[in-house]
Amino acid sequence: MPDRRTALTPDALLMMDAIARTGSFAAAARELGKVPSALTYSVRQLEDALDVLLFDRRSRQAKPTAAGEELLAEGRRLLAEMDAVANRVRRVATGWETQLTVAADGVLSRLTLLELCEAFYALRPDEAEQGPGTRLRLRTEVLAGTWEALVSGQADLALGVPLESAAPGIEIAPLGDLPFVFAVAPHHPLAALPEPLPDDAILRHRAVAVADSAQRLSPITVNLLPGQxxxxxxxxxxxxxxxxxxxxCGFVPEPLVRDHLRGGRLVAKTVQRQRRQVRLGYAWRAGAVGSRRQAPQGLALQWWLQQLESPATRRALLERHCGLPSDVD
Known part of the structure; x- marks a missing residue:
């Protein structure tokens, strides 16, 4: 029987993840470049070492057992930690992160984010022929999901978090104010009513809401009336x-619907409970609290933070949604 420690290798954890994601041994074998029989043998070896059944083989799909689910969850966490260790080691050696993940709220300008990516990839550190070698990963989040991505370690930089957010080891700086307007289609019943619209009038009509992308933090619900x-x-x-x-109907960021308002495709209505501007910020991890040996901040994150110091960049992230020329620094 294989030893437990030697059986729980990164390859074994990746194999478990592939089987669970693809739903079958055959599909996982294709993804990993192995034959199904070899994959089946490896799983049996792992089950023997742990003395548990990891997959329920009674159905066509490879469904993890309760023990398998636990190994999957812990295995994915361990793989992420291994990647993080490799990232930190490389950052200490070269100054550049292996990967930088930027989580941005969906209300921010995708055009500006991609322009920042273009500028980053155009960097030539020390006059080298290639860029810094840092892989960029952009995540789109909603409401509390943006903050959760940062504090859970899934992102290195979070754009569009509530400015009042706070957590140990997290730095936050102002991004800017984002104005919201209550908008409806011109043929919506609320469009013809006198202003300001009272809550009882709005309550009679369906609201449109964006689902919070947070998985663990309490989701945020904004501007919905009870019973609506x-x-x-x-x-x-x-x-x-x-x-x-x-x-x-509902509140929407004014920069995102500016063209629709000008073209008459949406109508802005004042309401009795008029929503104020939302103050947004950007945040990043400053390092482990109380750590005696703290790795220096990576050069990729430093570059992004330098760009965000520009008022023009911050303004473009909040307002540039209509394909207008950008003045991003």
């Missing part, structure tokens, strides 16, 4: 499209 019918969508862009189709 709600259509929930996955992104701000989907919310705007739903309101253009007269599927509901």
């Amino acid at each position: 019918d709600v259509l929930t969508v996955s992104s701000m862009q989907a919310k705007i499209e739903a309101q253009l189709r007269c599927l509901g």
Whole structure:
């Protein structure tokens, strides 16, 4: 029987992850470049070493048992920690991170984010032919999901978090104010009512809401009335499209719908409980609290933070949604 320690290798954990994700031994074998029989043998070796059954083989799909689910969860955590260790080692050696993950709220400008990526990839450290070698990963989050991505270690930089957010070891700086307007399609019943719209009038009509992407933190619900019918969508862009189709009403960021308001495709209405501007910030991890040996801040993160010091960059992230020329530094 294989020893438990020698059986729990990174390859074994990656194999478990591939089987669970693809749903079958055959599909996982194709992904890993192995024959199914070899994969089946490896799983049996792992089960023998741990003295547990990891997959329920009674159905066509490879469904993890309770023990298998536990190994999957812990295995994915260990693999992430291994990647983080490798990242920190490389950062200490070269100054550049292996990977930098940026989590951005869906209300921010995708155009500006991609322009920042272009500028980053154009860097030539020490006049080398290639860029810094840091892989960039962009995540789109909603409401508390942006903050959760940072504090859970899934992101290195979070853009568009509430400015009042706070956590040990997290630095936060102001990004800017984002104005919201209450908008409806011109043929929506609320469009013809006198202003300001009272809550009882709004309550009679469906609202469109964007689902918070947080998985562990308490999700945020904004500007929904108790008892109001709600259509929930996955992104701000989907919310705007739903309101253009007269599927509901609600508050939307003014920069994202500016062209629709000018073109008459949406109508802004004042309401009695007018929403104020939302103050957004950007945040990053400053390092482990109380750590005696703290690795220096990576050069990739330093570069992004330097760009965010520019008022033009911060303004573009909040306002540039209509394909207008950008003045990002």
